[in-house]
Amino acid sequence: MGRLNGKIILISGGARGQGAAEARRCVAEGARVVIGDLLDDAGNALAAELNGAAVYVHQDVTKEADWDAALQAAEAMGGLHGLINNAGIYQPKRLMDTDAELFERHMRVNQLGCFLGMKAVVPLMEKSGGGSIVNISSTAGLRGSPGAIAYSATKWALRGMTKAAAVDLAPRKIRVNSVHPGPIDTDMLKVRTAEENEQRLQFVPMKRMGTADEIASLVVYLLSDESGYVTGAEVAIDGGSTL
Amino acid sequence: MTPDEEWGLIGKVAIVTGGGSAGDGIGNGRAACILLARAGAKVMVVDRDLALAERTVAMIEAEGGTAVAVSYDVTTSAQCEAMVADAMSRWGRLDCLDNNVGIGSRGSVVEETEENWARVMHVNVDTMFLTCKHAIPAMIRSGDGGAIVNISSISALRPRGLTAYSVSKGAVIALTQAMAVDHGPDGIRANCVFPGPVYTPMVYAKGMTEQARETRRKASVLGREGNGWDIGRAVRFLLSDQARFITGQVLGVDGGATLVGPSRAS
Ligand SMILES: NC(=O)c1ccc[n+]([C@@H]2O[C@H](COP(=O)([O-])OP(=O)(O)OC[C@H]3O[C@@H](n4cnc5c(N)ncnc54)[C@H](O)[C@@H]3O)[C@@H](O)[C@H]2O)c1
Ligand SMILES: NC(=O)c1ccc[n+]([C@@H]2O[C@H](COP(=O)([O-])OP(=O)(O)OC[C@H]3O[C@@H](n4cnc5c(N)ncnc54)[C@H](O)[C@@H]3O)[C@@H](O)[C@H]2O)c1
Numbered sequence: 001m002g003r004l005n006g007k008i009i010l011i012s013g014g015a016r017g018q019g020a021a022e023a024r025r026c027v028a029e030g031a032r033v034v035i036g037d038l039l040d041d042a043g044n045a046l047a048a049e050l051n052g053a054a055v056y057v058h059q060d061v062t063k064e065a066d067w068d069a070a071l072q073a074a075e076a077m078g079g080l081h082g083l084i085n086n087a088g089i090y091q092p093k094r095l096m097d098t099d100a101e102l103f104e105r106h107m108r109v110n111q112l113g114c115f116l117g118m119k120a121v122v123p124l125m126e127k128s129g130g131g132s133i134v135n136i137s138s139t140a141g142l143r144g145s146p147g148a149i150a151y152s153a154t155k156w157a158l159r160g161m162t163k164a165a166a167v168d169l170a171p172r173k174i175r176v177n178s179v180h181p182g183p184i185d186t187d188m189l190k191v192r193t194a195e196e197n198e199q200r201l202q203f204v205p206m207k208r209m210g211t212a213d214e215i216a217s218l219v220v221y222l223l224s225d226e227s228g229y230v231t232g233a234e235v236a237i238d239g240g241s242t243l
Numbered sequence: 244m245t246p247d248e249e250w251g252l253i254g255k256v257a258i259v260t261g262g263g264s265a266g267d268g269i270g271n272g273r274a275a276c277i278l279l280a281r282a283g284a285k286v287m288v289v290d291r292d293l294a295l296a297e298r299t300v301a302m303i304e305a306e307g308g309t310a311v312a313v314s315y316d317v318t319t320s321a322q323c324e325a326m327v328a329d330a331m332s333r334w335g336r337l338d339c340l341d342n343n344v345g346i347g348s349r350g351s352v353v354e355e356t357e358e359n360w361a362r363v364m365h366v367n368v369d370t371m372f373l374t375c376k377h378a379i380p381a382m383i384r385s386g387d388g389g390a391i392v393n394i395s396s397i398s399a400l401r402p403r404g405l406t407a408y409s410v411s412k413g414a415v416i417a418l419t420q421a422m423a424v425d426h427g428p429d430g431i432r433a434n435c436v437f438p439g440p441v442y443t444p445m446v447y448a449k450g451m452t453e454q455a456r457e458t459r460r461k462a463s464v465l466g467r468e469g470n471g472w473d474i475g476r477a478v479r480f481l482l483s484d485q486a487r488f489i490t491g492q493v494l495g496v497d498g499g500a501t502l503v504g505p506s507r508a509s
Contacts, residue, residue: 236489
């Protein structure tokens with residue numbers, strides 16, 4: 001018995017990494033998924049792997065028209081019950097090394113993308129009887145993250161938008177929660193060497209990185225009806241690193 | 244009933260303190276017991292009042308689950324030690340602990356008596372210290388790490404005139420996070436669930452007016468009344484393998500009540 005039986009879930013940035021793990025888990029739990037990303041080859045391959053339970057759409061989260069296209073794909077499947085705002089970029093630079101262009105790029109993908117996504121899905125979710133939105137922030141949205149001011153700014157913004165949207169959307173039976181991953185073993189961390197990533201683990205009480213599949217487990221809980229009374233919550237999944 | 248494998252709880256051993264509930268009502272502890280058993284765990288239902296724990300076990304056995312009712316008063320170290328030893332000798336291991344025992348209070352520091360203040364701190368905080376003190380070494384000996392959930396309250400974050408209770412539930416959060424740091428390297432995870440105003444025997448057994456119930460329901464931005472199952476599902480999730488990279492967290496199950504801080508008549 002799947003925990004997401006009959007649900008239709010839209011995942012932005014779902015072609016690889018955490019988004020792909022979430023797509024696989026949602027399908028394993030009985031959902032069908034719409035995967036959006038810029039990476040067409042990876043996205044199409046994943047949709048083919050999920051064989052009938054997934055469609056891939058080319059989607060740049062900064063473009064409203066691309067959200068419309070993703071929503072059309074969901075509507076063609078029969079509705080929408082979940083959104084994972086997962087697309088993101090991480091180009092860590094210290095304050096004095098960050099220029100306006102780098103700052104704006106993070107704002108557009110991580111923050112504007114999440115805002116456009118939340119806004120775009122509301123009518124179809126409401127028509128589908130309500131739903132659950134999961135915004136993928138970061139531990140960089142819970143504390144001062146070293147050397148990544150633009151990224152931090154956007155991930156704090158996601159945390160705040162989550163709470164404001166949770167209040168706005170509650171009357172429409174839409175729940176909104178944020179997830180704050182610590183170091184997770186995906187391509188995103190390749191901005192640092194394996195050695196540098198290893199070094200940072202000394203600050204993690206559980207002494208290891210998390211996996212994309214572990215994030216998917218939390219996301220499944222938040223998408224499912226098991227968390228029907230949970231909204232506006234923030235959950236770090238970081239082996240204790242923000243403590 | 245075949246338990247879902249994905250929780251990773253099949254054959255695991257869980258202790259739930261305060262796992263009884265008045266009558267046939269579904270309290271937070273009872274709901275957690277039933278859900279853990281459905282996921283395949285062997286559940287030790289601990290209650291000071293054995294009859295209440297036995298009722299929970301009857302509900303579990305009716306579904307084909309495994310559970311035992313035992314009476315321990317978790318306010319003393321000796322009883323907590325005996326409780327853990329009981330689980331270990333009965334089932335040979337200990338994996339999960341839901342610290343659900345808690346009592347309410349009413350009044351400001353000016354109104355509160357010293358005796359009652361001490362009693363609330365003792366029942367709500369010391370019990371969690373004592374159960375963990377004995378459970379953590381047993382979990383480590385069991386070889387698979389362990390998971391603890393301590394039940395805090397929305398009152399820790401949004402106080403409404405239940406001052407001693409608020410303080411005790413705030414301490415529960417600090418205790419949980421400190422244990423997460425101390426025992427993370429041992430593979431022990433510790434998290435809190437903080438319920439909002441949920442409708443359980445703890446709050447309605449002594450009588451609750453329809454008006455008070457309605458005020459509590461409306462405190463949720465979702466406009467829906469929460470219940471013991473909502474809390475139980477969060478507890479099961481955090482105790483399970485589904486949460487194996489989550490520690491030191493404070494998960495609100497409050498229908499969004501903390502977002503807006505409305506009146507909820509305590
Ligand atoms: N890996 C970590 O340690 C970590 C930690 C905290 C938070 N996160 C967050 O988790 C989320 C997923 O990251 P990941 O670890 O899977 O990394 P990833 O780089 O593998 O995945 C990010 C995905 O987003 C897509 N994407 C980027 N810009 C896009 C755009 N404009 N439109 C649509 N898609 C776009 C990428 O193509 C990629 O598939 C991100 O929001 C990230 O910030 C990651
Ligand atoms: N219901 C709510 O609205 C709400 C809100 C916030 C927090 N909580 C918390 O939830 C927890 C309790 O929830 P519940 O619904 O299971 O309550 P409950 O009253 O149904 O069950 C508590 C059980 O604990 C037992 N108990 C009390 N003291 C004990 C002791 N010293 N040793 C052993 N057993 C003892 C009682 O006999 C009772 O059966 C408490 O920690 C409470 O503070 C509840």
